[in-house]
Amino acid sequence: MSLFERWLTLWVALCILAGLVLGNLAPGLFGVLAGLEYASVNLVVAVLIWAMVYPMMIAIDFGSLKDVGRRPKGLIITLAINWLIKPFTMAALAVLFFNHVFAGLIDPAKAPEYIAGLILLGAAPCTAMVFVWSQLTKGDPNYTLVQVSVNDLIMVVAFAPIVAFLLGVTDISVPWETLILSVVLYIVIPLIAGWLTRRTLIARGRSVEDFTARIKPTSVLGLLLTVVLLFGFQGQVIIAQPLLIALIAVPIILQSYGIFALGYAWAYAWRLPHKVAAPCALIGTSNFFELAVAVAIGLFGLNSGAALATVVGVLVEVPVMLSLVAFANRTRGRFPA
Numbered sequence: 001m002s003l004f005e006r007w008l009t010l011w012v013a014l015c016i017l018a019g020l021v022l023g024n025l026a027p028g029l030f031g032v033l034a035g036l037e038y039a040s041v042n043l044v045v046a047v048l049i050w051a052m053v054y055p056m057m058i059a060i061d062f063g064s065l066k067d068v069g070r071r072p073k074g075l076i077i078t079l080a081i082n083w084l085i086k087p088f089t090m091a092a093l094a095v096l097f098f099n100h101v102f103a104g105l106i107d108p109a110k111a112p113e114y115i116a117g118l119i120l121l122g123a124a125p126c127t128a129m130v131f132v133w134s135q136l137t138k139g140d141p142n143y144t145l146v147q148v149s150v151n152d153l154i155m156v157v158a159f160a161p162i163v164a165f166l167l168g169v170t171d172i173s174v175p176w177e178t179l180i181l182s183v184v185l186y187i188v189i190p191l192i193a194g195w196l197t198r199r200t201l202i203a204r205g206r207s208v209e210d211f212t213a214r215i216k217p218t219s220v221l222g223l224l225l226t227v228v229l230l231f232g233f234q235g236q237v238i239i240a241q242p243l244l245i246a247l248i249a250v251p252i253i254l255q256s257y258g259i260f261a262l263g264y265a266w267a268y269a270w271r272l273p274h275k276v277a278a279p280c281a282l283i284g285t286s287n288f289f290e291l292a293v294a295v296a297i298g299l300f301g302l303n304s305g306a307a308l309a310t311v312v313g314v315l316v317e318v319p320v321m322l323s324l325v326a327f328a329n330r331t332r333g334r335f336p337a
Contacts, residue, residue, distance in 0.1 A: 009323070011224055015224045015228045018231075022235070024236055024239055027235070030233055048223075052129070052131070052132045052222040053186060054190045056144075056219075057141070057195070058208060060194060060195070073267075073272055074279075079151070081284035083158055087119065087163075090118055093118070094118035097247070098115050099111060099115070112305075113300055113305030113309070114305045114308075116167055116305075116306040118309050120291075124159060124287055124289070130148060130286050134279035134282065137325055137329055138329075140279070145187075148283065227318050237308070245315075252313050252316045252320075253320060256317075257324075260282070272336070273336050274335035281324075282328070289317065
């Protein structure tokens with residue numbers, strides 16, 4: 001790893017600080033950037049995530065995708081955690097903290113909204129950022145693509161029923177535009193671009209690995225700028241309500257580390273290679289925040305506690321996931337080659 005990559009956590013911390021400062025000094029600018037969205041998907045953030053995902057898509061070898069089915073254990077772990085465990089543990093932690101542990105610190109009328117927002121986060125597995133986490137842990141790009149794709153297919157039919165069951169409501173309206181647009185922007189377009197790039201490089205006799213190494217800084221830059229934007233968008237809210245933000249973050253952080261520990265330990269017990277084990281655990285930990293935010297706004301309103309909880313999930317995710325990436329990289333030698 002380069003010097004820049006080794007100190008990535010420091011750069012992220014500085015970008016968080018920069019986002020908070022800029023969000024409070026230039027709220028108008030971030031308001032304009034936040035308004036550049038369609039179907040609750042911010043187009044500026046979408047471009048930056050595309051820049052992060054694209055290098056990994058070039059590494060995908062379509063010819064070897066057929067072999068992924070010979071290693072079903074990683075896929076089994078991901079699906080079991082995402083759909084049979086994670087939504088329910090998130091709901092349990094949300095109820096525990098906001099109905100009991102934090103009962104004296106928050107407005108009781110807002111507690112159900114905070115719980116609802118966390119449930120929405122727990123029921124929406126990641127679509128885009130997981131490619132970045134997989135790349136940072138030298139994960140198998142082919143296997144990661146299959147895991148994410150299968151999760152997306154299941155999400156189409158399972159997200160609304162799980163959320164309806166946990167929230168105790170029956171009129172969940174899934175924002176299909178958000179779901180479809182996110183999949184197209186974060187998977188389909190970069191996947192096609194990566195395939196065309198790979199095909200062109202091979203046809204010209206150039207090294208795919210050398211090319212991806214040269215453009216990798218673009219991926220890291222996209223991550224850092226995304227952090228600045230996300231914290232800039234919510235800079236005023238964070239400064240105005242720091243205690244509330246911290247309280248909402250507690251169950252999210254506990255859920256993230258707990259789910260990662262479960263997935264990583266499960267993969268270790270099954271003796272999966274690290275390039276499958278690390279992305280496998282990280283996929284279950286990360287969240288599809290665009291979908292969660294969109295549903296929270298649709299069900300409870302833009303200024304609701306549910307919408308705020310989903311946004312806190314976005315803010316917490318990057319630092320937490322980077323710490324898990326670092327842990328996964330340090331423990332690489334404990335897994336089969």
